[in-house]
Amino acid sequence: GTTIGNIASLALSGLLCNVNIDNGWPMIYYFFGGMTALWFLLWTFLVYDNPKTHPRITEEERLFIEQYHAMSSAGFMAGKSKFPFKSIAKSRPVWAIIIAQSCNSWTSYTLGTSMPLYMEEVLRFDVHI
Structure with a gap:
C-alpha cells in the first residue's frame, strides 16, 4: 500500500500542479488534505472501539x-x-530485521523525495505532465 500510494501521489502531484487554480501547486495540499479528511470521516463512522458497540x-x-x-x-x-522482552532484544534475527527495515525505509523515503528533482534536473523530464 505504501509503495503504490507513493507512486500514485507523485504522479498525481505533477498533474495537480498544472491546475490553473491558485497557481497550481497548492492544489496538491488541497487534494491530499481532502483525502485525509474523507479518510478521517470514514474511520470515525465505520470503526468501533470494541465488539459491544459495533452495529454490524x-x-x-x-x-x-x-x-x-x-x-x-x-x-x-x-x-x-x-512476554519475552529480553530474549527478543538479544535476538540476532530481530536485529537483522530492524536494520534491514531501517535501511529500506531510509532508501524509499530518500528516493521518494529526491526522484522528482533528479528526473527534472538531470534527466530533463517534465514532472508536470
Missing part, C-alpha cells in the same frame, strides 16, 4: 471475540505467559 457484528461473532480475548488476557494476567 453478529452476537455469535461478538461472543467469540470476547471469549477469546478473555482467555488470552487471563493467561497473561495470571503470569502463565510472560
Whole structure:
C-alpha cells in the first residue's frame, strides 16, 4: 500500500500542479488534505472501539471475540505467559530485521523525495505532465 500510494501521489502531484487554480501547486495540499479528511470521516463512522458497540457484528461473532480475548488476557494476567522482552532484544534475527527495515525505509523515503528533482534536473523530464 505504501509503495503504490507513493507512486500514485507523485504522479498525481505533477498533474495537480498544472491546475490553473491558485497557481497550481497548492492544489496538491488541497487534494491530499481532502483525502485525509474523507479518510478521517470514514474511520470515525465505520470503526468501533470494541465488539459491544459495533452495529454490524453478529452476537455469535461478538461472543467469540470476547471469549477469546478473555482467555488470552487471563493467561497473561495470571503470569502463565510472560512476554519475552529480553530474549527478543538479544535476538540476532530481530536485529537483522530492524536494520534491514531501517535501511529500506531510509532508501524509499530518500528516493521518494529526491526522484522528482533528479528526473527534472538531470534527466530533463517534465514532472508536470
